[in-house]
Amino acid sequence: MLDWEAIYATRAKRMGASEIRELLKLLDQPDIISFAGGIPDPALFPAADFQKAYSDILGSSEAGQALQYSVSEGYPRLREWIVQRMNARGINADIGNIFITSGSQQALDYLGKLMLSPGDTALVQWPTYLGALQAFNAYEPRYDRLDLSRNTAPEHYAQAASEAGSRVKFAYLSADFANPTGECLTPMEREKLLDIADKLDIAVIEDAAYRALRFDGERQKTLLAMDCERSGGIENTRTLYCGSFSKTLSPGLRVGWVCAARPVIRRLVLAKQAADLHSPTINQMAVARVAEAGFDAQAEKIIGVYRERRDAMLDSLARHMPDGVSWTRPQGGMFVWVTLPEHIDSAALLKESLKEAKVAFVPGNAFFADGSGKNHLRLSFSCSAPAAIDEGMRRLGALIGSELAAAA
Secondary structure: OOHHHHHHHHHHHHHOOOOOHHHHHHHOOOOEOOOOOOOOOHHHHHHHHHHHHHHHHHHHOOOHHHOOOOOOOOOHHHHHEEEEHHOOOOOOOHHHHHEEOOOOHHHHHHHHHHHHHOOOOEEEOOOOOOOHHHHOOOOOOOOEEEEOOOOOOOOHHHHHHHHHHOOEEEEOOOOOOOOOOOOOOOEEEEEHHHHHHHHHOOOOOOEEEOOOOOOOOOOOOOOOHHHHHHHHOOHOOOOEEEEEEOOOOOOOOOOOOEOOHHHHHHHHHHHHHHHHOOOOHHHHHHHHHHHHHHHHHHHHHHHHHHHHHHHHHHOOOOOOOOOOOOOOOOOEEEEEEOOOOOOOOOHHHHHHHHHHHHHEEEHHHHHHOOOOOOOOOEOOOOOOOHHHHHHHHHHHHHHHHHHHHHHO
16 A cells, blocks of 8 residues: 655645634534634625626626636736725736735735745744645745734844744735734834835735724725835835635635736746636636625625624623633624633633533634644634624633633
């Protein structure tokens, strides 16, 4: 029998199963209250709009185009719509700066492939998006902690990389409603990040998957818009903006995009030609039609529902969590990040919770590049009604309280 482990490349050893994807299987168990998935509520998808879009496309002279191979850059009409959105946000892009991907997750994979050689350093936050770590891990990087709340000199990152025989290539983060914390960068932190990137002469990957889901507060400039202002235009920027329709229109259609300077777009096109040639043409055409017809109205509908659920979760946490537990108060997105007393391991707590409380969440260590953060957990409020949220927090709070009492 062939020893497959001996055949795999070294990078395959760093490719592990997603804890979140595994936890999604729990959604099929009716007795589990799940705050684990972090997926959009399917009841809010514009299904009727997509039904009409696909019917119109396949019933028109565009049917042949929809079912045919297409250009690797993406469907021009969809890219033009994205250009208009970028322009409205202070980014002077045109169609040559837009590249369509099969979800923003594919964009992260391509950018890792494009920039990371084995041993190169990627700056990421502690915690950060698990899917980004999975995408980058295939290219065998070294990670360093990007902490914009501290006055860490850029030289520190360069020196640490040099001592490890490495070089810093990029900083990755979500500036708005980050997964898993739900938090945003302040304007000062955004400026600081761009200052660090300038000093180190590295790229910045801005993951904007949740940016459209703002419930409260003032909308901040994107990192790419700030970079355009500082550098004199998009062709001089170092920021790569990764957008997505998954949190607003449909995750199942797998349509995302990158907005960046042309030299990077050209390289990404080559990566796509070597991978899947292009994202599905008919899906891009349908997304373009649905977005043109009512993207803002769809986003507002989602915001109204998620805001209510966010409020319900924050209220329930305040009612049911014991002393010693704290949490973030996000102004948008899908997540609340909970910090437990240091001696509680959230992975062990999850096993107990599934057995005793019938509540699912994601253990915090999954989001740390070094596997730390064991006393944290992520809760998603996107798919739960307020009554289920309150009952889930009651059960979870009681379980945590019993853990604290046992340790006293």
